[in-house]
Amino acid sequence: MDAADLRIFESVARLGGMSRAASELNTVQSNVTTRVRHLEEELATPLFQRHSRGVTLTAAGRRLLPYASAVARLLDDARRAAVDDGTPKGLLTLGSLETTAALRLSPLLADYAAAHPAVDLVLRTGTTGELIEAVLGHRVEGAFVCGPVEHPELDHEVLFREQLVVATAPQVRGLGDLADQPELKVVVLRAGCSYRQRLEEILTRRGIVGLRRLEFGTIDSIVGCVAAGLGVTLLPRGVVTPAARDGRVVLHDLAPEEARADTLFIRRKDGFVSSALNAFLALARRTYGQELAAAAE
Amino acid sequence: MDAADLRIFESVARLGGMSRAASELNTVQSNVTTRVRHLEEELATPLFQRHSRGVTLTAAGRRLLPYASAVARLLDDARRAAVDDGTPKGLLTLGSLETTAALRLSPLLADYAAAHPAVDLVLRTGTTGELIEAVLGHRVEGAFVCGPVEHPELDHEVLFREQLVVATAPQVRGLGDLADQPELKVVVLRAGCSYRQRLEEILTRRGIVGLRRLEFGTIDSIVGCVAAGLGVTLLPRGVVTPAARDGRVVLHDLAPEEARADTLFIRRKDGFVSSALNAFLALARRTYGQELAAAAE
DNA sequence: TAAAATCGATCACTTTGAATGATAGCGGAG
């Protein structure tokens, strides 16, 4: 069984047609037909039902499909493992929460880029849920997310320990005051953000319920919105420290168990770990390891 | 990267030479040379050091080698998954302890062969250690071994619960008598047998140490040897019940915690589970499930 | 020390089969 045939098979299955697959694969339809038939003859099993609108997977085809992508991935890993001589190089695609990127990763990335100029770094941001999906779907090699995460296919490691604080407009004395301002909104970065649920739990525990939500695309816009008295937010302390020093917002400490948020690095258990990723993790551990040990005490 | 190239690469690496690989692969040496070079050019990395006695893997080659076999296995799994329509058929290769085969598997296998005539069954016997290696090395799809087994790449399931008994010649009244017979030998099936270590522990706990060992190839020969007064053995009760009923040996019960031995079925966590294997396990669970539930109470 | 054996690289040649482009046939949509 040829890996090239499987690649064609995967494309046909995904696009639901041989002609469509042919144009995607930059070849001609007759060739796709021949290769698919070749695969079917080799397995002595039809993989597609042909009809006038295209093709549909048979039961055998459905069973084969996951292997087609698995083989492609394994071959890709094989190539990378052979080429990877321990010197970080090539493409390194990581995912991260917006807040982690701002607070933790920017200094790291600068150091890393300086130390390993042969690496092309790509950073994608998203919510914890999106990032987990991205890791599982092989779209990123690993990601920084908000813990806890337990998944049978994922390895995880605590890399940073954040102290979350509630940020409000300066005139708010304490969290108790919030109950008097029913106009307030919960200001968060994106739908599905881990901190949103966290903040709503914290407020609920203090008898504040039913607040509206406001979503923004950047941390700066959130801080601005909070400073203007429109709402309340929950963020790692380091992210809002500058705004607090300027007096634009005030920070309200939480009990340690409410405030603690672990930032995990997650990656797939299987698959190849590039030297580029290894070097990045080593740098992250070296940079933040002491702080983590201190926080653990 | 082509799977066929990887197959040739693997053969060259294993045999340490292109000519040797060529004859194994039923092709000519020049072709092997060309394909290897093709692979090296594709990866832009030398995979072998050439010298007059053959070739040796480079570091890159060593990194690539495990992927070569992984790809071959995955392609094989893919074929089997596509062809397997839920009806057990094809080749089913299992491993088992000798005692388990005799006591448990023979009735199962008869039923199974009758129910699924399209399956070609192969049963290999060995010690627990050998069987674990066989499962890990993809030489058998799964195996019945003596528990406990904990391995990150293996799934296990308790299928039978054996009651072990010590068997001796009829004139021996109790285990205490054995201390008076320093000539006695520990009679076991094979080197590395799980029950051997177990029996020696049991005897040691009763102050009987330093017994010589005797190994035999079949259970019948062990029983015969014990009946003749040459030695003492430890086996599942069911295996020696007929000989005990005939008065050839006597059985000495052990405390429940000493007597209990779980027979596990182990298989790799990854990889494809054929319908033939699924059907076999279903039959085994159905046949022995009640007994197991009763033993668990 | 010379001859024989073994091994990999190279090259001209053959053969396989992948890819192409054109055409035919099928079935649903307008």
Add this chain to the structure above:
DNA sequence: CTCCGCTATCATTCAAAGTGATCGATTTTA
């Protein structure tokens, strides 16, 4: 009922996989 999009088929082209012979280098054997 005709057009449109799809797949099947086929003759043709062409790249590359495979073959067999030869060379040079090195080791083993006599």
